[in-house]
Amino acid sequence: MLTDTNRKISIIAYYLSKFNLDAVRALGYANYSEAFEGISQRFGKNNNYLKLRRDEFDVLTGAPRKGWHKRAPATAVLLMHNGLKNYDFDSLTQIVKDLLVDGDNVYVSPAITKDDQKFITQFTEEEIERIINQQDFTSKVVLQDRKANVRIFDDRIQKSLKKLYQYRCQICGATATEAYGVDVTEAHHLDYFSKTANNNPGNIVVLCPDHHRIVHKTKAVFNFELHQFEYENAKVDTLMYNLHL
Known part of the structure; x- marks a missing residue:
């Protein structure tokens, strides 16, 4: 956990x-x-x-x-x-x-090497999050080294966070699991992974697809102190659910 x-x-x-x-x-x-x-x-x-x-x-x-x-x-x-x-x-x-x-073990993102960081820069943030969320290694040419892929695009933390929030969007609470039996939530890096290589839980929130797209499209900034997304038009989305930040 x-x-x-x-x-x-x-x-x-x-x-x-x-x-x-x-x-x-x-x-x-x-x-x-x-x-x-x-x-x-x-x-x-x-x-x-x-x-x-x-x-x-x-x-x-x-x-x-x-x-x-x-x-x-x-x-x-x-x-x-x-x-x-x-x-x-x-x-x-x-x-x-x-x-x-659950045990007291804390998932820690595998250490990202300098070569890993250099490799990451060829992806957009949207591509990285698609790979991590869907484990889709075909969306762009990805390292042939399986261990490197697992290290860079590790998704254990995302899976654990989704379970923690019962597959609900932290902003609006939307979930598809109750009505349809499937999970459509996505993990979003607050400080872009493409720039920071930070895949630790304190840098991740769980969002529904709509809010995930909105946050990216508007380039919303997350206020870590108030636990809210802030937009250029002065709109604010405060997290409805927060158990880990």
């Missing part, structure tokens, strides 16, 4: 704050104490750590517990809430279960 330990715990804490005992039972625990102990140990934290993290979200989720609900939320807590508030119970339950069963 692509999230670090603290982000994983924050997502789980939000889930427990918003859905309370329903969340506890959905994860297979009988009560809060079991859940806090089991999940905290899973991530190498003390038993009270997850409880404290959960309580931080209470002011935003409307939980009836006393304590943190009178305090102003920290900026990081508010950002996490904004990134999770659009998920319903079933969707967030599945995400949390995936976080709990």
Whole structure:
């Protein structure tokens, strides 16, 4: 999975704050104490750590517990809430279960050599993203060295991100999997891969084909602090779903 330990715990804490005992039972625990102990140990934290993290979200989720609900939320807590508030119970339950069963390994893009970077410059950004999204090595003459292709156009991170967002566009939430049973989402590099060779998760968002084309056509700029695409005509598209940036 692509999230670090603290982000994983924050997502789980939000889930427990918003859905309370329903969340506890959905994860297979009988009560809060079991859940806090089991999940905290899973991530190498003390038993009270997850409880404290959960309580931080209470002011935003409307939980009836006393304590943190009178305090102003920290900026990081508010950002996490904004990134999770659009998920319903079933969707967030599945995400949390995936976080709990998944290992702590973080996918890291294979090291790109200087020769790789030189090779990349012969592609447009659209061609690179088409190759990575579709693993289409016929769209242009690509290296005959299979290991080089796999290294440069590695798609494991994109696949993991798409799964994390349940194949939904991070801007509008559109998905084709529910109605048609197919995934049409595409990975987009915020800082162009053709210029940076940066294929790490912090440089990638998952978009529907329409928004992906719009972002490229308008040359939209991503504001990493506000998590939004900004256009020359002053229009702004804020991410509806954000679990990893």
